[in-house]
Amino acid sequence: xxxxxxxxxxxxxxxxxxxxxxxxxxxxxxxxxxxxxxxxxxxxxxxxxxxxxxxxxxxxxxxxxxxxxxxxxxxxxxxxxxxxxxxxxxxxxxxxxxxxxxxxxxxxxxxxxxxxxxxxxxxxxxxxxxxxxxxxxxxxxxxxxxxxxxxxxxxxxxxxxxxxxxxxxxxxxxxxxxxxxxxxxxxxxxxxxxxxxxxxxxxxxxxxxxxxxxxxxxxxxxxxxxxxxxxxxxxxxxxxxxxxxxxxxxxxxxxxxxxxxxxxxxxxxxxxxxxxxxxxxxxxxxxxxxxxxxxxxxxxxxxxxxxxxxxxxxxxxxxxxxxxxxxxxxxxxxxxxxxxxxxxxxxxxxxxxxxxxxxxxxxxxxxxxxxxxxxxxxxxxxxxxxxxxxxxxxxxxxxxxxxxxxxxxxxxxxxxxxxxxxxxxxxxxxxxxxxxxxxxxxxxxxxxxxxxxxxxxxxxxxxxxxxxxxxxxxxxxxxxxxxxxxxxxxxxxxxxxxxxxxxx
Amino acid sequence: xxxxxxxxxxxxxxxxxxxxxxxxxxxxxxxxxxxxxxxxxxxxxxxxxxxxxxxxxxxxxxxxxxxxxxxxxxxxxxxxxxxxxxxxxxxxxxxxxxxxxxxxxxxxxxxxxxxxxxxxxxxxxxxxxxxxxxxxxxxxxxxxxxxxxxxxxxxxxxxxxxxxxxxxxxxxxxxxxxxxxxxxxxxxxxxxxxxxxxxxxxxxxxxxxxxxxxxxxxxxxxxxxxxxxxxxxxxxxxxxxxxxxxxxxxxxxxxxxxxxxxxxxxxxxxxxxxxxxxxxx
Numbered sequence: 129x130x131x132x133x134x135x136x137x138x139x140x141x142x143x144x145x146x147x148x149x150x151x152x153x154x155x156x157x158x159x160x161x162x163x164x165x166x167x168x169x170x171x172x173x174x175x176x177x178x179x180x181x182x183x184x185x186x187x188x189x190x191x192x193x194x195x196x197x198x199x200x201x202x203x204x205x206x207x208x209x210x211x212x213x214x215x216x217x218x219x220x221x222x223x224x225x226x227x228x229x230x231x232x233x234x235x236x237x238x239x240x241x242x243x244x245x246x247x248x249x250x251x252x253x254x255x256x257x258x259x260x261x262x263x264x265x266x267x268x269x270x271x272x273x274x275x276x277x278x279x280x281x282x283x284x285x286x287x288x289x290x291x292x293x294x295x296x297x298x299x300x301x302x303x304x305x306x307x308x309x310x311x312x313x314x315x316x317x318x319x320x321x322x323x324x325x326x327x328x329x330x331x332x333x334x335x336x337x338x339x340x341x342x343x344x345x346x347x348x349x350x351x352x353x354x355x356x357x358x359x360x361x362x363x364x365x366x367x368x369x370x371x372x373x374x375x376x377x378x379x380x381x382x383x384x385x386x387x388x389x390x391x392x393x394x395x396x397x398x399x400x401x402x403x404x405x406x407x408x409x410x411x412x413x414x415x416x417x418x419x420x421x422x423x424x425x426x427x428x429x430x431x432x433x434x435x436x437x438x439x440x441x442x443x444x445x446x447x448x449x450x451x452x453x454x455x456x457x458x459x460x461x462x463x464x465x466x467x468x469x470x471x472x473x474x475x476x477x478x479x480x481x482x483x484x485x486x487x488x489x490x491x492x493x494x495x496x497x498x499x500x501x502x503x504x505x506x507x508x509x510x511x512x513x514x515x516x517x518x519x520x521x522x523x524x525x526x527x528x529x530x531x532x533x534x535x536x537x538x539x540x541x542x543x544x545x546x547x548x549x550x551x552x553x554x555x556x557x558x559x560x561x562x563x564x565x566x567x568x569x570x571x572x573x574x575x576x577x578x579x580x581x582x583x584x585x586x587x588x589x590x591x592x593x594x595x596x597x598x599x600x601x602x603x604x605x606x607x608x609x610x611x612x613x614x615x616x617x618x619x620x621x622x623x624x625x626x627x628x629x630x631x632x
Numbered sequence: 633x634x635x636x637x638x639x640x641x642x643x644x645x646x647x648x649x650x651x652x653x654x655x656x657x658x659x660x661x662x663x664x665x666x667x668x669x670x671x672x673x674x675x676x677x678x679x680x681x682x683x684x685x686x687x688x689x690x691x692x693x694x695x696x697x698x699x700x701x702x703x704x705x706x707x708x709x710x711x712x713x714x715x716x717x718x719x720x721x722x723x724x725x726x727x728x729x730x731x732x733x734x735x736x737x738x739x740x741x742x743x744x745x746x747x748x749x750x751x752x753x754x755x756x757x758x759x760x761x762x763x764x765x766x767x768x769x770x771x772x773x774x775x776x777x778x779x780x781x782x783x784x785x786x787x788x789x790x791x792x793x794x795x796x797x798x799x800x801x802x803x804x805x806x807x808x809x810x811x812x813x814x815x816x817x818x819x820x821x822x823x824x825x826x827x828x829x830x831x832x833x834x835x836x837x838x839x840x841x842x843x844x845x846x847x848x849x850x851x852x853x854x855x856x857x858x859x860x861x862x863x864x865x866x867x868x869x870x871x872x873x874x875x876x877x878x879x880x881x882x883x884x885x886x887x888x889x890x891x892x893x894x895x896x897x898x899x900x901x902x903x904x905x906x907x908x909x910x911x912x913x
Binding site: 372377421489492507 | 677678679684698699700773855859860861871873875877878
């Protein structure tokens with residue numbers, strides 16, 4: 129009883145202390161990103177880093193809370209009817225685009241039509257392809273009819289496909305829109321200098337009362353992790369994305385620097401091109417899979433900043449299967465597999481790797497582990513753009529490259545493992561997997577969906593179009609004068625509620 | 633060279649204490665490179681999943697790197713890459729540069745004046761690292777291509793050097809005598825001219841090895857040279873750079889190794905010049 133009282137008192141004082149600090153308005157924040165965002169139009173963007181800036185420039189139709197539940201955004205209320213084939217949205221009435229034009233049902237329709245336009249060739253088109261009809265019911269009511277049920281639809285609208293751009297600005301600037309983006313978000317675009325900075329200022333007319341707190345946000349690209357950390361720890365950056373794992377201890381030990389780690393949505397591992405030797409033979413791929421000691425890789429390279437992976441669903445996400453056993457390194461069995469495949473002496477292949485220090489370390493560990501069973505890996509260091517080009521043209525044997533992850537499990541699977549998937553760069557085809565993946569899009573019940581994905585994994589475990597190695601966590605670091613930053617598992621930086629005190 | 637000549641050379645050379653130290657270091661490095669597999673305390677390729685980023689101490693003489701590989705063993709293996717890169721690139725430059733230099737110097741004329749010399753001018757006006765980077769990008773990353781790139785970059789120096797020496801010596805009487813006796817040009821070039829201009833070539837080659845080591849390390853540092861997991865001082869320096877605070881011994885070891893080797897080749901080269909160059913006699 130005494131303990132309980134003590135706890136209550138402590139809790140009360142604590143909450144009072146927290147409550148006493150009121151957010152300050154004003155000030156500016158400079159954010160160090162891991163790359164220069166290539167494309168500031170959410171309907172054309174393909175890079176993860178773009179989304180960091182989008183979170184400030186645009187709002188999404190629905191939003192996520194920090195536990196990844198879908199909550200209202202620009203859409204105030206929604207109804208799902210007709211077994212999930214019909215969505216009715218009620219929009220907020222107090223939203224203006226940065227150019228002063230009104231956000232309404234017509235604007236939403238314009239945005240969807242823009243993304244669905246085959247000539248515009250938006251990467252978002254595949255997310256929205258099931259839309260059959262868009263009907264404006266009223267100035268702030270809109271109905272979307274899908275050709276078949278699509279469970280991940282709302283989750284998709286919490287991402288780039290749900291980001292609303294100003295129709296007036298799109299018509300005015302045309303193809304140049306990405307250089308003068310206009311959204312509804314908490315910050316407005318001011319200017320950008322390629323490879324140097326992107327400057328945004330406060331949106332005075334933001335629909336969320338009293339927000340944002342900051343006057344100005346500057347994003348600066350630092351592709352080299354070491355340079356990013358130095359500019360943060362002893363330079364003028366207030367906040368950095370993607371802290372290199374090795375610097376976690378260092379930041380922790382510095383009293384005026386804060387670290388924020390959240391489990392992520394993505395996975396990292398090895399792309400396997402099943403259309404090319406040696407990976408046309410499943411046994412040879414399985415041998416490679418069994419040669420890997422994932423615990424060791426995570427321990428040595430990532431420490432507490434990653435989890436061992438055995439599926440596309442990281443811990444903390446709905447579809448993650450706690451009971452699934454992770455693959456244990458088993459060199460003896462790997463050698464047996466090689467023998468039964470008629471290649472007892474092993475085989476050789478090229479692994480494409482981006483020249484990032486963490487990727488290089490991981491690649492060398494994998495290389496050394498594979499060599500224990502007789503598999504010779506030639507590491508091919510390629511500049512990131514070249515690597516992605518070769519992956520997209522399927523001109524490779526294997527590649528060490530991950531996926532940043534999506535809120536709905538569908539975004540981590542369908543596009544890669546369905547034979548018609550938009551990113552099936554493994555040339556993987558299995559009619560049963562196709563059927564399962566199609567089914568998961570129609571089943572709303574979580575347990576039932578989980579069972580389906582479990583069934584999919586039994587196929588992936590054998591045929592290995594991708595070897596899952598680890599799930600990276602999202603790591604951000606920021607200085608002491610930055611307050612109220614909340615980390616989300618999607619790793620995106622939301623700044624509308626962040627405020628700063630004078631750093632002096 | 634006769635035995636007497638070698639003795640005479642050694643008598644003069646050993647007076648230059650610095651050069652002797654340089655030669656000794658080079659000798660040690662050659663031994664390390666040749667017998668690396670027998671000399672290393674650990675397998676330089678074998679990661680250690682427990683003892684990574686361990687400082688210099690009892691088990692690992694110079695500590696371990698970010699993957700738990702023994703830094704000392706990797707430095708010894710790195711000697712192979714650096715020495716062979718320096719040596720092979722210079723050999724490439726000699727094989728291409730010396731014959732061109734001999735011919736252009738002996739015959740001169742239009743080809744020499746307006747084509748070969750202008751090409752060498754153009755190549756020498758660019759910083760060698762920039763040229764090496766461009767060439768590696770063209771040929772593709774890798775140690776072999778890095779050596780070829782460095783070799784090609786060194787070539788103009790040898791063309792110019794040899795050409796100048798040939799032009800000087802071909803006016804000397806014994807060459808004129810040989811020619812008036814009806815000796816063929818080829819024989820004059822290789823039997824009489826080349827042996828007499830070997831000294832400056834040797835000095836230049838020794839100094840070039842030092843530059844070759846630096847350029848290879850720079851290319852590897854930038855990711856265009858030696859590819860992982862082969863240990864090279866340049867790649868060790870670049871991977872150690874990220875750990876300057878956590879594990880300074882990685883970059884420090886590689887940096888010191890580069891520094892010592894380059895210094896050794898330079899002082900040895902200088903010593904050679906003092907002994908061999910007739911102008912300084």
